[in-house]
Amino acid sequence: MSRLPYGKYAAYLRKSRIDLEAEARGEEDTYKRHMRILIELSKRYGITITEIYSEKPATSGERISERPEMIRLLEDVENEQWTGILVVEVERLARGDTMDQGIVANAFKYSNTLIVTPMRVYDPQNSDDEEYFEFGLFMSRREFKTTTRRLQGGRVDGVRDGRYVGNTPPYGYQRVKLPGKGWSLEPNTDQAPIVRLIFSLYTDPDPEKRMGTARLAKHLNTMGVPTARNSKWTVATINGLLRNPVYIGRVRWGSRPLIKRRDGKSRPRKPRDQWVEVVGMHPPLIDEATFDLAQNIMQDHGHTPAPRGKISNPLAGLIRCDICGGPMVLRPYGDKNPSSIICPSQDCPNVSSYFHIIEERLLQSLREWLKSYKAQWKDKQPKTKRTDQMKLKAHEEMLKSLRKKFDDLNNQKNEAHNLLELKVYSIEVFMERSQSLAKQIDEIRETIAQAEKEIELEQKRIAARVETIPKVEHVIEVYQKTDDPGKKNAMLKSVVEQATYRKERGGRWNPEAINQFTLVLYPKLPKI
Known part of the structure; x- marks a missing residue:
């Protein structure tokens, strides 16, 4: 068997739904079995696994966005950190839609990273390997869709029978196993x-005594009542609870189906009329008259949402609360008072300020930063640095001896494989020994390349400074000449990462307190 190119190799592990079902029947842990296969594979090709990307067992395999280890792997692959990735089968890499499969395929192709499996080594630069790889991903997606349709059909049938098919019970209930198949709900004595x-508080017979969703959230937080996840109550949490028909003894499925957007995240779309809603097997907590009254109150107190996709706040997404870390939002007051920037968190003590004052302070901070940055740049005019010849010569002389050491380390790596086969080494000890040897080799190679990298990085820093100054100058010059809030927001986001706001002293009618706040600016510098 031919050896693979020298370099750094990693392994990727993910359990499928079939693997989890097999483990539930008492079969061996999938990750242990796969690691034996991949270690034997590494010995076959004379390579060393230096890192393992292992997804948690409950992680979904459908979308890249739902697999944190896959996201980390792709980032490292795109940064050309690995020569190859070992995996028991290519289907473990991507079972999502065509877009996700394209992301995986392009990441390996453009970084020239090998995919090493027991059946085949896929070279993304080879047209035949690329075709085999894409076909494997296609078949994996087809299998996944078939399994998903079967599971979704079973959930719909369960809802029609009155069972609760969700994995997490709603607040106020706990799941209980039915005698036959499926689950239902029973009241949680604490919730x-x-x-x-x-x-009761939201639908009080006296309208003057009713509590709105904001007051309810504050009231529960003051009482120290935790949510289902032991966090604080919010307006959104209260709204969701008041709208949920589970509290009148009903179960529903498909009312707000999740759809995948272009960013890979799942979001609910508009309600549809084809959902399934029936009387459930569980007891209600609220009578229907109270529930209907709550829906009528919510409808009467609703407001018209802002136009979709239209930005009315030039500082949207830029200002964050320095106390709680949440985003600051624009609060208009009509013709009575100027609009303000506030922290929407109910328990946050950060005091609001007028929008036009914060906007001007941000622009002034940007001007002061640019002035300081230009002064720093003036003292460091671009010039080419000469490489230290003595240091380079020392590296060249060191390389001769390091190559011999490289051969010795490879021999030690092969010996580690033999000790694993003889069961002198456990898998854990073998991995630790292999990683130690690989680290020594990498340190030697990185030492040789360090001098060249310093020159390249300095050239990139010079280019970054030259690009940044004109861009910031342009934004400062044209910002006030633009009337479109969306264009203003785009201009600021092109040069500002974010800004943090803090104001601990209130007093709208106190002229001194109006301007007494702290705004910390974080300019957006090109990443090297």
Whole structure:
């Protein structure tokens, strides 16, 4: 068997739904079995696995965005960190849609990273290997869609029978196993009274005593009542609870189906009329009259949403609260008072300020930063640095001895494989020994290349400074001449990463307090 190119190799592990079902039947842990296969594969090709990307067992295999280890792997592959990735089968890399498969295929192709499996080594630069790889991903996606349709059909049938098919029970309930197949709900003794209290306060017969969603959230937080996830109550949490028909003994499926957007994230789309909603097997916590009254109150107190995709705040997404870390938002007050920038978090003590004052402060901070940055640049005019000849010569002399050491380390690596086969080494000890040897080789290679990298990095820093100054100058010059808030927002985001805002002293009618806030600017510098 021919050896693979010298370099750094990693392994990727992910359990499929079939693997989890097999483990539930008492079969061996999938990751242990796969690691034996990949270690034997590394010995066959004379390479060393120096890192393992291992997804958590419950991680979904459908989307890249739902697999944190896959995201980390692709980032490292795109940065050309690995010569090759070992995996038991290419289907483990991507089972998502065509877009996700394209992301995986392009990441390996443009970084020239090999995919090493027990059946085949895929070279993304080879047209035949590329075709085999894409075909394997296609078949994996087809298998996944078939399995998904079967599972979704079973969930719909369960809902029609009145069972609860969700994995997480709604607040106020806990899941209970039915005698036959499936699950239902029963009241949670600690949470059910809180649900009744929320509906009672929201639908009080006296409209003057009713609590809105914001007051309810604050009231529950003051009482120290935790949510289902032991976090604080928010307006969105209260709204979701009040709208949920599970509290009148019903189960529903498909009312807000999730769809995948271009960014790979799942979001609910508009409600549709084809959802399934039936009387459930669980007891209700609220009577229907109270629930209907709550829906009517929410409808009467609703407001018209802002036009979709239209930006009315030039500082949208740029200003963050320095106390709680959340985004600051624009609060218009009509003709009564100027618009303000506020922190929407109810318990955050950060005091709001007028929008036009914060906007001017941000522009002034950008001007001051640019002045300082230009002064720093003036003292460091671009010039080519000569390489230290003595240091380079020392590296060249060192290389001669390092090549011999490289051969010795390879022999030690082969010996580690033999000790694993003889069961002198456990897998854990073998991995530790292999990683230690690989680290020594990498340190030697990195030492040789360090001098050349310093020159290249300095040239990139010079280019970054030359590009940044004109861009910031342009934004400062044309910002006030533009009336479109969306264009203003785009201009600021091109040169500002974010800014943090803090104001601890209020007093709208106190002239001194109006301008007493802290705004810390984080300019957007080109990444090297």
